[in-house]
Structure formats: structure tokens, C-alpha cells
Amino acid sequence: MDLEQLRKTAAEVVVREDVKYLIGWKQGSYGYRVAPVFVEDASGAAELLFSPLCTANLATYLTLVEKTPLPRGQEADKRKVALLVKGCDSRAVTQLIVEHGINRDQVIVVGCPCPGVVDTEKLAEKYPEQGKPAEVEWNGENFVLLCDDKETELPRDQFLAEKCRLCRHPNPVISDITVGEPVEPWTLADDNGVEEIEGKNLEERQAYWEEQFSKCIRCYSCRNVCPLCYCQDCILDRLNPTWVNRAVNFSENTAFNIARAFHLAGRCIECGECERVCPANIPLGKLNRKMAREVRDKYGFEPGVDPEAEPFQASFKPDDPEDFIL
Amino acid sequence: MSENYEPNIVAFLCNWCSYAGADLAGTSRVHYPANIQVIRVMCSGRVNPLYVMNALQQGADGVLISGCHPGDCHYMEGNFYARRRMGMLKDLMEFVGVDPKRFHMSWVSASEGHKWKEVVEKTVEEAREAGPFEGFRRRQIDW
Amino acid sequence: MSAMLLNKEKWPEFIGKLTGKNLWAPKLEGEAMRFAPVAEDEVPELTDGNTRIPPKNIVFPQTETMYRFQLGDFEMKEPELKEEMILLGIRPCDARAMVIVDKLFSWDVDDPYYLKRRELVTLVGLACSEPGLNCFCTSLGGGPASTEGLDLLMVDLGDSYLLETITPKGEALVSEVSELLIEADTEKIKMKKKMVSESEGKIKRSVDHKGIPEGLPGLWEDPLWKSVSASCLGCGTCTYLCPTCHCFDIQDETEGFEARRCRMWDSCMFEEYTLHTSGHNPRPTRRERTRNRINHKYNYYVDKFDVIACVGCGRCINLCPVNIDIVEILRQVKEAL
Numbered sequence: 001m002d003l004e005q006l007r008k009t010a011a012e013v014v015v016r017e018d019v020k021y022l023i024g025w026k027q028g029s030y031g032y033r034v035a036p037v038f039v040e041d042a043s044g045a046a047e048l049l050f051s052p053l054c055t056a057n058l059a060t061y062l063t064l065v066e067k068t069p070l071p072r073g074q075e076a077d078k079r080k081v082a083l084l085v086k087g088c089d090s091r092a093v094t095q096l097i098v099e100h101g102i103n104r105d106q107v108i109v110v111g112c113p114c115p116g117v118v119d120t121e122k123l124a125e126k127y128p129e130q131g132k133p134a135e136v137e138w139n140g141e142n143f144v145l146l147c148d149d150k151e152t153e154l155p156r157d158q159f160l161a162e163k164c165r166l167c168r169h170p171n172p173v174i175s176d177i178t179v180g181e182p183v184e185p186w187t188l189a190d191d192n193g194v195e196e197i198e199g200k201n202l203e204e205r206q207a208y209w210e211e212q213f214s215k216c217i218r219c220y221s222c223r224n225v226c227p228l229c230y231c232q233d234c235i236l237d238r239l240n241p242t243w244v245n246r247a248v249n250f251s252e253n254t255a256f257n258i259a260r261a262f263h264l265a266g267r268c269i270e271c272g273e274c275e276r277v278c279p280a281n282i283p284l285g286k287l288n289r290k291m292a293r294e295v296r297d298k299y300g301f302e303p304g305v306d307p308e309a310e311p312f313q314a315s316f317k318p319d320d321p322e323d324f325i326l
Numbered sequence: 327m328s329e330n331y332e333p334n335i336v337a338f339l340c341n342w343c344s345y346a347g348a349d350l351a352g353t354s355r356v357h358y359p360a361n362i363q364v365i366r367v368m369c370s371g372r373v374n375p376l377y378v379m380n381a382l383q384q385g386a387d388g389v390l391i392s393g394c395h396p397g398d399c400h401y402m403e404g405n406f407y408a409r410r411r412m413g414m415l416k417d418l419m420e421f422v423g424v425d426p427k428r429f430h431m432s433w434v435s436a437s438e439g440h441k442w443k444e445v446v447e448k449t450v451e452e453a454r455e456a457g458p459f460e461g462f463r464r465r466q467i468d469w
Numbered sequence: 470m471s472a473m474l475l476n477k478e479k480w481p482e483f484i485g486k487l488t489g490k491n492l493w494a495p496k497l498e499g500e501a502m503r504f505a506p507v508a509e510d511e512v513p514e515l516t517d518g519n520t521r522i523p524p525k526n527i528v529f530p531q532t533e534t535m536y537r538f539q540l541g542d543f544e545m546k547e548p549e550l551k552e553e554m555i556l557l558g559i560r561p562c563d564a565r566a567m568v569i570v571d572k573l574f575s576w577d578v579d580d581p582y583y584l585k586r587r588e589l590v591t592l593v594g595l596a597c598s599e600p601g602l603n604c605f606c607t608s609l610g611g612g613p614a615s616t617e618g619l620d621l622l623m624v625d626l627g628d629s630y631l632l633e634t635i636t637p638k639g640e641a642l643v644s645e646v647s648e649l650l651i652e653a654d655t656e657k658i659k660m661k662k663k664m665v666s667e668s669e670g671k672i673k674r675s676v677d678h679k680g681i682p683e684g685l686p687g688l689w690e691d692p693l694w695k696s697v698s699a700s701c702l703g704c705g706t707c708t709y710l711c712p713t714c715h716c717f718d719i720q721d722e723t724e725g726f727e728a729r730r731c732r733m734w735d736s737c738m739f740e741e742y743t744l745h746t747s748g749h750n751p752r753p754t755r756r757e758r759t760r761n762r763i764n765h766k767y768n769y770y771v772d773k774f775d776v777i778a779c780v781g782c783g784r785c786i787n788l789c790p791v792n793i794d795i796v797e798i799l800r801q802v803k804e805a806l
């Protein structure tokens with residue numbers, strides 16, 4: 001990745017009259033952390049980064065903006081928002097367009113073809129994080145860790161993030177400006193963790209998910225980080241009627257987790273953010289991938305690839321499967 | 327499971343077809359199991375997956391959703407949406423370990439009193455096989 | 470205060486004597502560690518590093534039933550809290566956090582649930598020999614072997630644990646296992662001192678909070694709040710996992726004709742936390758919420774209880790999904806003063 005080119009392009013974008021800010025990644029405060037950054041002027045663009053540590057899906061910020069009431073006579077800031085996207089992130093943008101969550105002409109998509117990011121948890125396990133920020137770069141097939149003037153080669157098959165092993169669209173599906181050369185999609189890993197659970201019998205599955213869901217502390221990070229969880233009035237925050245009680249126990253946690261997974265069926269673009277942020281390490285990706293697979297196999301639909309598509313749950317085909325109907 | 331276990335089924339019936347069908351079954355004195363608690367909704371497409379979750383949480387052993395036959399929906403296409411959504415919900419619930427025998431969907435028109443009886447019989451029978459629902463029932467937890 | 474020595478060979482025996490007494494210890498679940506009950510025949514290993522989920526839920530459960538009632542009836546049934554418990558391996562910072570939170574729960578009214586639980590729990594601390602990357606307890610009056618709040622402190626000396634009793638509760642516990650212990654000699658006490666100072670030296674992060682509590686009000690409208698909170702997602706991670714965060718919400722729940730009133734954790738980082746019925750929200754964006762989080766810890770709490778409501782455990786830094794780093798925020802605050 002040519003960082004110079006990225007920063008130059010970004011600087012050109014942010015100085016435009018019609019651009020409010022550009023959302024990108026910058027080096028974090030320590031270890032393998034990378035932090036989202038809102039760049040408002042050309043000088044800020046010098047901080048920008050695109051590396052195998054840039055896991056965060058920035059598309060979530062498009063719908064996370066909180067609007068406060070405007071003082072009388074003041075106009076809303078209608079300028080566009082520019083945003084750096086990887087392949088998966090661009091699918092989130094596409095899906096948002098499909099759902100009219102955002103207007104196409106309100107965003108400038110700066111696409112970064114993505115050779116895959118690293119699993120920072122695995123990385124930290126093998127090479128513990130240091131107080132000083134470390135760098136990771138792409139190096140041909142593999143990654144390389146730069147720390148304390150030392151270069152360590154990180155084999156791709158050991159450190160590639162799970163979502164990337166299963167990524168079908170490493171190149172942005174939409175973009176206004178592309179930085180860098182398109183990458184060659186790779187063969188998908190065949191182990192997606194779903195079949196393993198499907199292979200269990202009912203009791204085992206129940207026990208497995210009971211164990212998992214019981215750990216949930218209902219911090220709602222998974223919801224807030226998700227680019228496609230953006231309902232203004234989320235059912236989980238509702239008190240009248242209360243669909244999911246505030247109490248934290250296996251029963252309510254299951255209701256919440258099923259509601260979340262269901263509401264994302266046919267919408268989740270498998271960016272893996274929910275699983276990454278979950279402090280209780282609940283394998284949310286397995287739920288999402290299960291639903292994504294059903295949607296793909298049974299209904300022939302893949303979210304976030306075609307901005308002209310109809311939203312999956314708000315459409316139907318006359319010949320949708322109905323073998324389960326009495 | 328005790329001998330005289332009777333499953334508790336919550337049924338969401340659409341106002342225009344299935345509710346009328348169940349009504350017809352009643353007025354024509356068709357006998358069907360009394361395990362069904364009917365909740366009338368305007369359309370099967372109105373059934374939110376959370377209704378199903380909530381029923382299970384609060385003590386249902388099975389859930390039935392019934393609407394008009396495809397093409398007959400009073401609102402033209404409500405039941406098509408329901409079909410898609412409930413099909414996925416069924417897959418999801420099975421995946422997290424809820425017995426698929428607890429969740430059924432059917433098309434019953436206003437004139438199908440007999441079909442209604444069959445549907446109820448099948449639903450109750452399967453729910454009986456599956457036994458009392460414990461899973462994520464609220465009372466199951468130290469509530 | 471006495472200092473005893475437990476040879477690690479006797480560890481399983483030591484645990485065996487405690488497991489019948491509602492013993493809790495850190496347990497690894499996947500990659501996340503949290504406190505969990507120890508089964509009869511289990512022998513927990515105390516590993517490096519603090520639990521990801523703080524032990525605050527032991528005295529302040531995430532969901533606490535305050536009382537139960539039948540709809541249409543006026544009789545309330547309060548839960549009886551009477552089971553004693555032992556928390557083994559709590560880190561000094563988390564114990565200190567409990568002391569800090571005690572002040573709030575025994576402030577204008579005594580909170581019966583919290584205080585009862587506090588009374589029932591015995592805290593057996595474990596001094597940190599390998600502080601985490603983001604630990605900064607030493608900046609805030611704590612330290613890897615601080616005894617504040619603990620009943621008993623264990624220090625890992627390689628082939629044995631040094632047990633220092635701090636309170637009568639701790640002494641009672643030690644007397645129950647006394648046949649496994651031997652008196653510690655000055656040699657071992659020296660070893661402990663060395664280990665503690667080494668450990669302190671390993672703490673890399675620090676906060677210079679001098680002037681911050683007094684200075685924060687003056688920074689109310691400072692642009693720094695916008696920039697540090699720009700990427701915040703408004704999730705509950707930093708507060709739910711903070712050992713000193715103690716906000717709660719009270720709800721009534723019904724199930725058939727039974728009902729209960731319970732309280733559960735709440736987080737000031739959530740939008741609905743301050744949302745009024747009218748729709749007005751006095752903390753309308755994440756900027757105000759982040760500002761409140763820092764102010765509550767480093768200003769309001771100091772005003773009221775004369776102590777900073779942060780013990781420097783580093784959890785909010787470790788687990789924030791977008792790398793919002795309280796040490797970094799405080800550095801910027803300090804700079805802006």
C-alpha cells in the first residue's frame with residue numbers, strides 16, 4: 001500500500017468545498033491498536049494509515065452521527081462525508097444505500113483494495129503488545145511486524161483474520177476514488193464454524209449457545225459498532241412495550257442475540273466487527289455466517305453488493321422456499 | 327415428561343383467512359385439541375420474530391403462525407414477507423438449539439375448517455413430542 | 470497483621486479447604502477471564518493478568534432483585550442475602566475500587582443490598598507480578614501490592630505464596646488453614662519487597678492528575694471533548710467493565726402474575742441514560758457523555774468523596790473497540806489546563 005498516495009488523495013478530498021470531513025484510520029495509542037480518525041483539513045491527512053491493523057469498519061460512523069436540534073435560523077451542514085473503505089466496509093456502504101440509510105450523493109467512498117487484515121488477538125498472543133505502537137505491513141503473501149527495529153514475518157495462514165479467510169469481496173464493490181491496485185481474490189477457507197455447530201445435536205447446540213449467551217453482559221458494543229444496526233429507536237432500548245427485559249440472564253440475552261442476528265439476516269455483510277468488539281468473546285460471527293449462508297443458498301441473495309438491489313427482508317420472490325409450511 | 331403433559335401453543339392467526347378458518351372449524355363443530363391459545367393479528371406479515379421469542383420466553387411450548395394462502399393475502403403480499411422471515415427464523419432457532427417441532431407455519435383459508443384441525447393436531451402432536459420447553463424460558467432462570 | 474507462608478505444593482489442599490465455602494476465582498472462558506465459582510474438585514491456577522470482567526458484579530450484580538410481589542397484592546418479599554463467599558485472586562486495584570464505591574453506597578442512604586454483599590465477601594487479593602500493559606494504579610494511590618480493601622493479600626514468591634492478613638476476616642480465613650502454613654521469615658519478607666518494587670517498575674503508563682479535579686470545570690466547553698469522543702461508539706464497554714462505575718437503572722418486570730423490582734447496571738455512555746420523557750436529552754451527543762464519564766471520575770467524585778473514582782486498572786483502555794484511551798484523554802486535559 002502506498003501511504004503517500006493515500007494521504008495525498010485524502011488531502012485533495014478534504015479540502016474540497018463540499019466535504020465535511022474524511023473518516024480514516026490512524027495509529028493508535030499503543031500496541032496493535034488503530035484508531036478511527038476524522039480528518040478535517042489537509043494537514044490532518046498526514047496521520048492517515050492503511051495497514052493490516054485497520055480492522056475497524058468505518059462505515060458505522062455514517063449513521064452514528066447524532067444530530068442536535070439546530071438553533072433557529074441555522075442551516076444544517078449538508079456537506080458530504082468522505083470515508084476510507086476496505087472491501088467489506090464498502091459492502092456496508094452499499095447496503096446502507098440499498099436501505100436508504102444514507103444517500104449515495106452524501107458520501108465519497110475512497111476505496112482501498114484489501115489484501116486481508118490480521119487477527120490482532122492472535123497476534124498479541126504470539127507477540128505480546130508493547131506500550132509503543134507497533135506497525136504491521138503487507139509483504140507479498142504474508143504480513144510483517146515492525147517493532148523495535150525488528151522485522152518479523154507473520155505467515156498469512158496463521159494471522160489472517162477469520163472474516164478475511166471467508167471474504168468474497170476484498171476489492172471495494174463501490175468506490176468513487178480507488179487508492180492502490182485491485183487485489184486478486186483468494187480461495188475461501190472452507191471451515192466457517194457453522195457446520196461444526198450444525199453437526200451437533202439439538203441438546204448440544206442448546207448447551208453450546210446457553211454457555212455463550214450466558215456470558216453476554218449486554219454492553220451492546222456489537223450493536224453500536226455494526227454499520228447496519230442503526231435504528232433510531234432500537235427495540236432493545238424500548239420500554240413500552242418491553243420486548244427484551246433489561247435483566248441480564250440467559251433468557252433475555254438469548255432473546256436479544258436472536259433478535260440481533262435475525263434483524264441482520266440478509267443485511268449483515270460479514271465485516272466481523274461485532275465479534276471483534278465483544279468483550280465476552282461470544283462467537284457472533286457464527287450466527288451471522290449461518291444466516292448469510294441460508295440467505296445465499298436458499299434465497300440466492302447476497303447483501304451489500306448491488307446498490308440497486310431490494311432489501312432482502314422487505315422483499316420476496318413468489319417461489320421462496322416453503323417446504324416448512326404445513 | 328409426565329403422562330398428562332399438555333403442550334401450550336400460542337398461535338398467531340391472520341384476521342382474514344386463518345382466524346376465519348379457525349372460527350369456521352368452531353361453528354362447524356370440528357373437534358381439535360384445546361392446547362391452542364389464539365392471538366389474532368391483522369396479517370401473518372405483521373408477526374414480528376420477537377412475538378415468537380416472547381411467547382417461548384413466557385411459557386409457550388410451541389408457536390404456530392398461520393396466514394392466507396400465497397396470492398390470497400388481504401394485503402396482497404403480507405404472507406410472502408412472513409414466509410421469508412419465518413423461514414429464516416426457523417433456521418436460526420434450530421441453529422441455537424430450539425427444537426423445530428416447536429415452531430410451525432401454515433396457510434389456512436377462511437373455508438378450510440378441516441385443514442385448521444389438521445394443522446392444530448400436527449402442531450400439538452409435535453410439540454408434545456418435543457416436551458415442555460425449558461430452553462431460554464424466563465422462569466427457567468433464577469428469576 | 471501477620472505474614473504466613475504457603476508452599477505451592479500444598480495449593481490443592483489449601484483450595485480443598487475453601488471450596489466448600491462458596492469460593493470464587495478467576496476462570497478463563499475462551500479468551501476472556503472472569504470470576505466464577507470453583508467446583509468441589511477443581512483447583513484453580515492463578516495466572517498473570519487481571520480478569521477482563523471486573524469482580525464488581527459480586528457485590529453489585531448486573532441484575533439484582535430488590536423484591537418480588539404478586540400483582541394485586543401488597544406483600545413484598547425481599548431476597549435474603551446470607552451466603553458468605555470468598556473471592557480468591559482479586560487484584561489490588563479491584564479491591565481498592567470496592568472501597569471507593571462503598572462511599573457512594575453508604576452515602577445518604579445505606580444501600581442494603583450492596584452493603585450486605587460487601588459484608589459477606591472475603592477478599593483474598595493477589596499481588597501483581599506482571600502488571601498489564603495499561604495498568605496505571607500507581608498513579609492513583611494504589612499499587613501492585615496495595616492492601617486497601619483486601620482482607621488477605623497473597624504474594625507469589627515462586628515456590629510459595631506469602632499470605633499477609635489485613636483484617637479480622639482475613640485472619641479468620643488463615644486460622645482455618647493454619648496447619649498448611651508456616652511462619653514467614655524476614656528473608657521472605659525481603660523477597661516480597663523486591664518483587665513488589667520490580668513489579669512497580671514494570672508499570673509503564675501513568676497519569677499526572679494533579680490539578681485535574683480542580684481544572685476540569687474550566688474545560689467544560691474545551692474543543693478537546695469533541696476530538697477525543699469523535700470516534701466513540703457509545704457502547705457500554707468502558708463503563709460496564711470499569712470496577713468503579715456503579716450507575717444503575719431500576720425496572721419492574723412481570724411474568725404472569727408474578728413481578729419483581731430489580732436494578733441493573735446502566736451506563737452513562739448510552740443515549741437513553743439521560744433521555745427525558747419529553748424527548749429532550751441534556752447530554753445529546755457522545756461528546757457530552759464522554760465529558761461526563763471523565764468528569765464523574767476525576768471531578769464530581771473527588772468533590773463529594775475526596776477520592777478519584779478510577780483505580781487505573783486499564784480495562785477501559787484494553788477493551789474500547791476504537792482505542793479511546795483514558796490516559797491519553799487525561800494527558801490532553803492536563804495540557805489544556
Ligand code: SF4
Nearest residue numbers: 216217219220222278
Ligand atoms: S458485544 Fe458481546 S457482550 Fe456486548 S452485548 Fe454484544 S454479545 Fe453481549
Ligand code: SF4
Nearest residue numbers: 226268269271272274
Ligand atoms: S452484524 Fe457484525 S459482521 Fe454483520 S455487518 Fe454488523 S458488525 Fe459486521
Ligand code: SF4
Nearest residue numbers: 701702704706707789
Ligand atoms: S468503550 Fe470506547 S467506544 Fe465504547 S463507549 Fe466507551 S469510549 Fe466509547
Ligand code: SF4
Nearest residue numbers: 711779780782783785
Ligand atoms: S476508568 Fe478505566 S482505568 Fe479507571 S478504573 Fe475504570 S476501567 Fe479502570
Ligand code: SF4
Nearest residue numbers: 562597600604606782
Ligand atoms: S492496575 Fe495495578 S493492581 Fe490492577 S492489575 Fe494492574 S498492576 Fe495489578
